[in-house]
Each structure stands twice: as structure tokens, then as C-alpha cells.
Amino acid sequence: MARVVFLLIVLCQVAEGHAATSTLTLGPDLSYRVIAEDGKPLSFQEVRQKFEEADAGPYQTDIFSAGYSDTTYWLTFHLPQKAFAEGKRLLRLAPTYLDHVRVHYREVAAGDAPWRIYNTGDLSPMPRGDLDYRFAVIELPVPDAGRGYEFLIRVQSTSATLLHATFWSEASFANSTASADSFWGFYFGLAIFSSTFALYLALVFSSRLLWAVFSFSVSYVLVACIQGYIDWLSPLPSLHLQHYLTSTSVMLSYPVLIWMAAESIRLREHLPVLYRYVTRTAFAMAFILLSIPLGFFGQGMAILVSIYLVLVLVLLVSTGYVIWVERFRLSTLLLAAGPLILMGVSGIALSSAFGFIRFNANIYLIWQYMLVVNMMLAIGITVARIVGQKREQADKEKLALELDIEREARFHQRQFMGLVSHEFRTPLSIISATLQNLEGGEVQSEALAMRYRKMSRAIDRLIQLTDNCLADARLAAQSLYVDRQPTLLHVLVHSAAAIVGLSERHQLRVTVDGLDRSDTEVFGPTVLVDTALMKIALSNVLDNAVKYSEGGVVHLDCRTGRERLTMSVIDQGCGISESEAPYVFEQYHRVSAGGGSGRQGVGLGLFVARQIAESHGGKLELTDSGAEGCRFEFTIPFREESDRVQ
Structure with missing residues (x-):
């Protein structure tokens, strides 16, 4: 672009470089x-x-x-x-x-x-x-x-x-x-090329700015008329085509310049209401062409220029605003510079044409050269901008495709895991029942009883894993239904905490509203929850407390308020690092920090637990994590309004 501008200047100097003497x-x-x-x-x-x-x-x-x-x-x-x-x-x-x-x-x-x-x-x-x-x-x-x-x-x-x-x-x-005609030959060749290229790009990319740039090619017709080429090269000079094209092109060049300036600064994106006002006014300016056949060209030009100057002031202020909003982006500055310079030069040329200032032929030469420079600059930047937008669009489409593939894979994964889990559930239940019968019979030795407990613990873990997979598939379904039923708190706690009792290294401590209920069979109020889902959620958190601590007390603290039930699970493990704390509830994420051994699982436990809590209108949070252990806290509605005890 710089070479084109330099070449134009050199040719200009050659074309006009006659000796003053x-x-x-x-x-x-x-x-x-x-x-x-x-x-x-x-x-x-x-x-x-x-x-x-x-x-x-x-x-x-x-x-x-x-x-x-x-x-x-x-x-x-x-x-x-x-x-x-x-x-x-x-x-x-x-x-x-x-x-x-x-x-x-x-x-x-x-x-x-x-x-x-x-x-x-x-x-x-x-x-x-x-x-x-x-x-x-x-x-x-x-x-x-x-x-x-x-x-x-x-x-x-x-x-x-x-x-x-x-x-x-x-x-x-x-x-x-000779030099002038050579220069104008180069000038109009470049004008034809840039106009044709702008039309091609406008058809390919359907860009408003490119259509505005192509429409501004009408100014080249005006230049050809001013330089006398239309009648000189016309096969029918008696038609006086140049006479009428001069009037038409000069009247069209101003509204088209306004339109191009509005598109260059992307006024439609930043100030849509003002954009509509400016473009509609520019379109209305074209109707002043009727003054030509009616014989009021001078009066029509006076009206057109008055409207044009008002729009120029509006665009100057708008350009400053847009440049500030876009933080002085280089492409915006370059695109805005061309039309602004053209509007400035055209303002001086109009003042000269109307006799307000002294006539200077160099002003018209600068305006003619800026037409080509502005068009080439606008085409280059617009194409670069459109290519960037197309690349972003392609990236978005690629990302959308990958997301669709991921969603489909997740869907099939859930279907597979749900199917496998469902098929595992029945034989595991049979094995668990058989093992309970064996434990209820005569135990020949303490070693055999310990084996039974380990087998029971392993089976419970497998059952819990299959329950998590089934719950994950159910929670992912769009038609999820939470079947809330009145459930005694002690029934929910005992069924969920049974997994702690199978550990030989951990003890379960249950407190309700500050009172120790570890050795109490019946305690607490009635809560309105989906019993099966809440059992899975609570047992997942309790199971994590066992897995990620070497031993000690697993404390389940229940607090009943008027509106909500809060259940906190506190372990004595090594805690979770700050870097991993934000991700503990993510699906398929397994925590690597903390103590404990035998950490089976696939990273569904806490994810499923939080989903179940949220499906009840509550939440599950990691409220504390340190060297002395972790604290996970359930907060769920105590009971629905219609089920409250009067």
C-alpha cells in the first residue's frame, strides 16, 4: 500500500511538473x-x-x-x-x-x-x-x-x-x-481493478462495507468527467454524456461517502439507532438527483451539501466514540482515516467550489488520489477482517462439532454404564443376600468373620458404584423427576452410614442438633426427600471420608432448622489441596491429595452427590479443608410448605 501511495505521488509530480516559467x-x-x-x-x-x-x-x-x-x-x-x-x-x-x-x-x-x-x-x-x-x-x-x-x-x-x-x-x-495521460491511464487502470475486485469480494463475502466501497466507485466516473475523458473517448459525443454524468456522479458521491464512513467505523454494531438515521438520510440524499432534470442543480447541491456537512459532524463525533470503545484498534483507525480524510478534503473542495475560499487545483488532485488509496486500504483491511471472522466462525463450527461428538459419546457412555450397572445390580444383590445368610449362621473363626466383613465391604462398594452410575444417567436425563417422600431422618442416616460401619479403622459419630445420637436407633424429624437418591448422595460423601483418611472418627452432624436441614460430614484425613479444591465436584475427577488407601472409584461420587442435592433445591459444598480433615456440608429444604407439621 505504501508503494502504491508513493507511486501515485511520483506520477502526480511528473504529470503536473511543468516549469513555472x-x-x-x-x-x-x-x-x-x-x-x-x-x-x-x-x-x-x-x-x-x-x-x-x-x-x-x-x-x-x-x-x-x-x-x-x-x-x-x-x-x-x-x-x-x-x-x-x-x-x-x-x-x-x-x-x-x-x-x-x-x-x-x-x-x-x-x-x-x-x-x-x-x-x-x-x-x-x-x-x-x-x-x-x-x-x-x-x-x-x-x-x-x-x-x-x-x-x-x-x-x-x-x-x-x-x-x-x-x-x-x-x-x-x-x-x-504525455506524462499526465500516462498517469491517468495508470490511475483509471487501478480504479477499474479496485472497483472490479471490490465487486467480486462484495459478492463473495456479502459485506456491507465492501458494497459501500464498490458503490463509491461512482467517484471514479466523476474524476473521468472532470478530466474530460468521457466525451473525448465517447463514440457519440453529441449525446453530451459527460455533462449529465458529472452532475449525477457528484451528487451520488457524497451520500455514498457517508455510507462508506458509517460502515468503516462499524457504526451499526456500536450505535445502531444512529446508524439507521445516518444511512437513511444518506439514501434520501440520492433523491436530490431529481433537481438535475428540473433545472435546479445549484439549489439541489446547496441542499445536499447542507445535509452532508451535518452528517459529517455526526460521523466525526461517532468515529471518536467508536475508536475509544475499541481501544484505538489499528484496523479501526486505518479504516476510519480514509473516509475522514476524504470528507475533510471534500469540505475544502466544496468551500472552493462555492466560492467561500480561494480555488486551489491541488485540493482536487489530493481528493482524486485519495479515492484510490482509500479504496485499496478499505479493501485490504476489510478482507483481512472478514478472513479473521471466517476463521473464527470455522473455529466455532469445529468446536460445536467436537461438542456434539462429545455429547454423543457421553450419551452412549451413560447408556452403556447404565446398562452395565443395571445388569450388575441384580447379581450383586444376590451375592449380598447370600453373604448376609452366611454371616448370620455359625461362624467357625474370627478370621472367617473378618473375611465376610471384607467381602461385604467390597460388595457394598460395587453396589454403590452401580448406584452412582444409575443416578448419573438419571440426573442427566431431561425428564428427571425427584420423588419426594416423607422419610425419617434416622432411617436415611443409618442406611447411608452403613458403609462406615464396615470399616475396621473408622468409627461413626452422629450428632443431631448438638446431641450425640451414635448409639440411638431412632432420632430426628421427618424430612421430605427422594430417599433412594439422598441415600446415594450421603453415602458417597461418607464413603469418601472413609477412603481418604487412614482411620479415626467420621462425624455426621445434623442440624434441623425451621426451613432447612444441614448435614455435615467431617473426616480426619489430610485434606484437599487448594489447587484441587475447585475441581472436587467435577465429573470423573479424582482427588490425588490426602491420605488413605484403597481409593477405588471413577470420580462420580461427589459429582452425583452435588447433583442430587441441587435437584432437591439444596446444595453441597466443601466448607473446610485442612491438615486435620475435610468438612462437606449438605443443605436441603427441610420439607415442602404443604407438608409442614402444624
Whole structure:
């Protein structure tokens, strides 16, 4: 991009790099006087008489610019003999969009020399001068009398009224036109490429910004009209296509620039209401085109520019806000810079066209070059942004696919584990019942009784594992139903804590509201829970207390309040490290810290326990973990409102 900008600047300097000594400009180099027709057309003789009566006022040294006006102006000036030191001169008249320009000139002689007349302008046939060129060019031979030429020029236009007249030597004109045409060939080639590329990308990516960038290509049509290429290269110059395209393209370029600026700063994402206001107003500006066939182009331009300037102020403030919100992101700064510079340059050009400031051709050149630079920059950044978005979208789709695969695998895993657990449950129950019968009979030795207890402990663990797998599958189902039934607290505690009694290294201590109930068969109130699920949840936590401690007391503390039941399981293990504490309730996570041995399991116990607590409207938390052990705390609703005892 930097090389393109540099090349444009170099070509610009070559195209406009004629020597100041060989070219004269009306105004800066040749002063002139002006007369305006006050509604009544003036004849050539009347104008001459007014100039001779000094009604034209003082001489002016600026390039003539009268703004958008239907008034006809007459200019008079003198081209001295010394201007012909290098031979004959070529008078080039610009801009091309002046409707009518009539040039009266004659040699300054002692007698009354005859006047020569040339009619040119946007509505004149081609060629519009002595040379077949895109600008009107008049050949001025070296005057015989040696006093130069006297000029009287009539200028009339429905567009911006200005006259940029320059006098060239043959050599400087040839060099300038050759380099200028080479430059404009490169310029329009780049414009066609960038416009076609923008259209292709807009069709491929369906980006609003790319469509706005492509729409802004209408400005290239305006440049081609200003440089005179449309009529010069047109096979039917009599249609005056350039005349109408100039008016249309200049009116369309401003609303399209507003739209492109709004898309460049992503106003739709940050300020959607303001975006709708700006874009709808820009769309409404396009209807001012109706002023062209109605003959109110100047008034239409005044209305359009007034709306345009208001929108520019709105976009300037909005751009500052968006840049601040996006924390001065480089892509946002670059995308916003192009339209902002164009709006700034167009504001200066409009002030010049309306006659508020002095005309400067360099302003229009900068605006023309910035069109290409802005389009290339916008295309590059937009494509980079879209590619990034496509990459993010692809990553999201890949992640979604992987999640779907994971969900399906988890579903099949649960089905398999549920099936296996269900098939294990029946034979394990038979083995457990048989073992109870053996324990109830005559035991021949203490060693055999110990074996029976170990077998019972192992079977209970297997039964607990199958219950966890079945509970996990049930909890994962979308149609989970918690069957709450009135259950005596002591029944729930005794059935869940039986797993502690099978350990030879641990003792169970049960307290209810501060009172020791370890040796009491019946205690506590009635709670409303799903007995099977709550038994699994409580036994899982108690089983962990046994597994992750070498021995000692496993304390089950129950506190009954008016609204909730709290059950705390306290062990005397080595605790859980701070790094692993946040993950103890994750599915399939097994804690590696703490003491104890024989840690069987697959990491479902605490996960299932918390899920069961939450399905009852309660919670399970690790409230304490240290070198002296862990404390897990259940908090569940004591009973539903309808089941409270009065």
C-alpha cells in the first residue's frame, strides 16, 4: 500500500511538473477584471463598453471562482508579448464541466484588429478547440504587432462556475500531456481493478462495507468527467454524456461517502439507532438527483451539501466514540482515516467550489488520489477482517462439532454404564443376600468373620458404584423427576452410614442438633426427600471420608432448622489441596491429595452427590479443608410448605 501511495505521488509530480516559467495561469500570473450579467444578457459590444467605463472594478489575481451560480460572467485580460519568448502559446481551458465558454481574442495593435471567436464548453461538440484533446485548447500564434493579445471570455455554467485557464509553450504542453495521460491511464487502470475486485469480494463475502466501497466507485466516473475523458473517448459525443454524468456522479458521491464512513467505523454494531438515521438520510440524499432534470442543480447541491456537512459532524463525533470503545484498534483507525480524510478534503473542495475560499487545483488532485488509496486500504483491511471472522466462525463450527461428538459419546457412555450397572445390580444383590445368610449362621473363626466383613465391604462398594452410575444417567436425563417422600431422618442416616460401619479403622459419630445420637436407633424429624437418591448422595460423601483418611472418627452432624436441614460430614484425613479444591465436584475427577488407601472409584461420587442435592433445591459444598480433615456440608429444604407439621 505504501508503494502504491508513493507511486501515485511520483506520477502526480511528473504529470503536473511543468516549469513555472513556461506556463502562465490566469489570475496568479495574469490579472483580470470581471463583469456579471445582472439577469439581462449583454452583447459583446455592451460588455466592451462596460469594461472601458471601468465598471468591472479592480484587477483580480486569484483563479476565477464564483461558486454554484447561474449568472453569466465576462472576464477580460491581456497576454503580453513577452509570453511568446518560446514561440506560440496554447491556451487550455478547464474545467470541462462548464456549460458554455466563448473566447474572444485579438492581437493588440494600433488599429482596430478583428476579433476571433471560439465557442467551447461541456455542451459544445467535439473537438472543442484547435486540438482534438480532452480539454479545450486554442492555438495562439506569435502576434505580429508585438504587443500580445487582448482577451474577452464569457463563462456560463449550471454547475460550479470557475475558470482555470493556462497558457503553455508547445514543448511544455507536449511533455505535460504525455506524462499526465500516462498517469491517468495508470490511475483509471487501478480504479477499474479496485472497483472490479471490490465487486467480486462484495459478492463473495456479502459485506456491507465492501458494497459501500464498490458503490463509491461512482467517484471514479466523476474524476473521468472532470478530466474530460468521457466525451473525448465517447463514440457519440453529441449525446453530451459527460455533462449529465458529472452532475449525477457528484451528487451520488457524497451520500455514498457517508455510507462508506458509517460502515468503516462499524457504526451499526456500536450505535445502531444512529446508524439507521445516518444511512437513511444518506439514501434520501440520492433523491436530490431529481433537481438535475428540473433545472435546479445549484439549489439541489446547496441542499445536499447542507445535509452532508451535518452528517459529517455526526460521523466525526461517532468515529471518536467508536475508536475509544475499541481501544484505538489499528484496523479501526486505518479504516476510519480514509473516509475522514476524504470528507475533510471534500469540505475544502466544496468551500472552493462555492466560492467561500480561494480555488486551489491541488485540493482536487489530493481528493482524486485519495479515492484510490482509500479504496485499496478499505479493501485490504476489510478482507483481512472478514478472513479473521471466517476463521473464527470455522473455529466455532469445529468446536460445536467436537461438542456434539462429545455429547454423543457421553450419551452412549451413560447408556452403556447404565446398562452395565443395571445388569450388575441384580447379581450383586444376590451375592449380598447370600453373604448376609452366611454371616448370620455359625461362624467357625474370627478370621472367617473378618473375611465376610471384607467381602461385604467390597460388595457394598460395587453396589454403590452401580448406584452412582444409575443416578448419573438419571440426573442427566431431561425428564428427571425427584420423588419426594416423607422419610425419617434416622432411617436415611443409618442406611447411608452403613458403609462406615464396615470399616475396621473408622468409627461413626452422629450428632443431631448438638446431641450425640451414635448409639440411638431412632432420632430426628421427618424430612421430605427422594430417599433412594439422598441415600446415594450421603453415602458417597461418607464413603469418601472413609477412603481418604487412614482411620479415626467420621462425624455426621445434623442440624434441623425451621426451613432447612444441614448435614455435615467431617473426616480426619489430610485434606484437599487448594489447587484441587475447585475441581472436587467435577465429573470423573479424582482427588490425588490426602491420605488413605484403597481409593477405588471413577470420580462420580461427589459429582452425583452435588447433583442430587441441587435437584432437591439444596446444595453441597466443601466448607473446610485442612491438615486435620475435610468438612462437606449438605443443605436441603427441610420439607415442602404443604407438608409442614402444624
